[in-house]
Amino acid sequence: MADITSCGHAGTLESSDVLIHIEPSQDIEINLISSVEELYGDDIKALVLEVLEKMNIKAVKVDINDKGALDYVIKARLQTAILRALEDGDKPDWSLL
């Protein structure tokens, strides 16, 4: 599994985007602020968990400030934040993602 040992971030606070910050943690912790939280909060969290699982990450703290981003934007921003936090030798197998 890939260990998150440092912080990473990706995205912006612009409308239809999302700003994601990740940092090391003992387990998986997701803090979500979203302009569409009532409608899509659970979906966003499920998507985050799915991305983490595919990238084989078992422990990380994810802070998400969502401005109504579409699924693939959230996915891409999260993957980028994670890649920025990983060691160079720890890159995932893209074909699986």
Add this chain to the structure above:
Amino acid sequence: MKSEIQFSQFDSTNIRRVRKIKEFLDSVELELSEDIEIYVSAKEDEQIIACGGLSGKILKCIAVAPHKRGEGLILTVMTYLLNAAYNRDRKELFLFSKPKYLSFFEECGFHLIQRYENEIMLMENTHNLQEYKDNLIKLKKDGGVIGSIVMNANPFTLGHQHLVTEAAKRSSWLHLFVVKEDASEFKFKDRIDLIKKGVAHLKNITVHEGSDYIISKATFPTYFIKDKGKVNDLHAKLDLYIYKNHLAPALGITHRFVGTEPYCKVTNNYNQNMKKILEKEEAGSKPIKVVEIPRIEFAQKAISASRVRALLKEEKYEELANIVPPTTMEFLMKEVVNGRYN
């Protein structure tokens, strides 16, 4: 044709650009804060239309030109500032602004710590204040008079010792907070160590490590450049309100003790603000009695930490021994031997 908006980031060494920011801030009636390291600006047709600054873990001087408001520029400025902070591994952030912009910054993930009238507010992007208060509640003591002191003790003198001893005498329990920021001549670790040794004779006291919420660079940035006489009155008031509304209730504090301040105008002014704010009857918080304890003197001069630092510089160690407790003296002499003051 729609002109393009250009965002850029630069640091405080870029004097020409900082001057332009200052002019822009003047035009929107904001003061440029001198401790900003990183600036973000948005320009259109060579004119600044928005800006923001990062100082340590504090975001401030965030402004958008009046004719450009409502276009979401602030979100881009905030993105730049947050990226600048994250890139420096600063994650737990504070933000200063005016209370009327509360909802803008809430959208950026910040929430209110304290506001002062319509003048100033402090926000944070964590829940650390609540956590801090929850921890303080565990240290609460029962009693009629729950006293408190906040001190920097840079370093601990006989004057400090007198103040603490007097306050402890008049309190059922005394909470002593030590300013945590490492922005003084003596390090936090040494300052608190000397305080603990200097108050070891008292039984009804808790010595607390300070925090971001009590005279820190977040609540009171100008305190640490007070020698320059530039303490911002609003910051002092904000700090006192955080104390009154958050920290004091957590510990059930009823009194705050301070030494009289004969020399330093800035500290004296802070003490006057303290009386005004802490003793004021207001909805939602209990007033706290402020008790000024006269400073003790040696050879007709009030004892102060700044006097100690001056004597150290002048190498007048015998005179020094008259105004600090033996525990502080021992530490200072060790420092001198180690060549810290040469």
